Amino acid sequence: MDRYAATTINRRLAAISGLYSFTGLRDPNAINPVPRGREARWLVAGERSGMLAHTRRRRQPRSALRLREARTLPVALSAPDAAxxxxxxxxxxxxxxxxxxxWCGLRSCEVLGLNVTDVDIGGRWITVTGKGAKQRRVPLDPDVGAVIDVYLLAERPExxxxxxxxxxxxxxxxQGLTPAGLRTIFRYHxxxxxxxxGHPHALRHTFGTVLAEAGVDLAVMQALLGHAHVDTTARYVHLAPVHVKGEFDAARARLRNQAR
Structure with missing residues (x-):
């Protein structure tokens, strides 16, 4: 199985786990050898209120069959490539x-899910529906707003x-542009x-990288990108080594001045 990626193997194990879960519906004593989701992380849900308030959160070992997946950093485009x-x-x-x-950091699925009424060109806001149907408001870049305006007036079919x-x-x-249609457009270009x-998601990664290099607060980046966890947003900091070195040198200079 060395020729398969860890992600592929884990997905197939998840399929096997689903079969055992279905078997468990008929036979409560059946054991699932490939636990997943919450049952792989916690013995109990561990709610802090209600009937389970007395329970203790205890880690349950993950199945030895699961493989550790390498965490890859987002890949951004250079300024010349993006241009x-x-x-x-x-x-x-x-x-x-x-x-x-x-320039606004939307996911491709979020772009395709936009309705005309979600874009406020005059007010420079976009109402975005992200993962899990969570909504957020994102500032609309004025240049992008101008392009959308021309599209609506001159190009969008009735x-x-x-x-x-x-x-x-x-x-x-x-009809609405589909994910397959969007992939075809970017493949051609x-x-x-x-x-x-130049994949669609690389453009969003470029947006996140630019924010990190500009020193934008992590909480602001998280709100703009629509991340559920700040740890996901923090990965963009690793994509800005020049900015990190600059901040490091500035901190050293401040410390030296304080020591004098």
């Missing part, structure tokens, strides 16, 4: 989509759909621009 990718886009729709990810970004031509003209890392 080259955006410059290759020819429609106002595609420029607006790229702008929302690159449609009964409330979706902001629609298919422009073909049999599905006027990666080829013509030569930016091999």
């Amino acid at each position: 080259a990718l955006v410059a290759s886009l020819r429609t106002w729709r595609d420029r607006a989509i790229a702008g929302l990810m690159l 449609s009964d759909s409330d979706r902001l970004f629609l298919v422009a031509k073909g049999a599905t003209r006027g 990666r080829e013509i621009s030569g930016v091999t890392g």
Whole structure:
């Protein structure tokens, strides 16, 4: 199994675990050899109030079958690569989509899920529905807002759909742009621009990296990116070594001045 990635192996183990969980519905005494989710982390849910307030939270060992997955850092685009990718886009729709990810930090699924009424161009706000149907308000970059405005006035086809970004031509003209359609767009522009890392999520990672390099507060970054846990946001700090070195040198200088 060495030729398979740890993530692939764990997904297959999760499928096996699901079969055992189904068996457990018929036979309560059946043991699941591949625990997952909460049962793999905690013996009990451990609520701090209610009927289980008296219980103690105790770790339960993870199944020995599970493999540790390497945590990879987000990959951002360099400024020249980001500029080259955006410059290759020819429609106002595609420029607006790229702008929302690159300068507002939206996920591709969040961009595709936007309705026309979610964008307040005058007030410069976007209402974003993220993971778990959680909503957040994100400031709208004025340049991106101008591109969206032109798209709405000059390019968006007439449609009964409330979706902001629609298919422009073909049999599905006027319907909401799909994830497959978005992948096709970026695949084409990666080829013509030569930016091999120009995937939709790389634009969002670039946004997070720029914020980290600018020294934006971690809590603000978390709110903008829509992360449930600040640990996820903190990963962007590791992508800004020049900024980290600058802060380190500045701290050393302050400490030396205090010691005098």
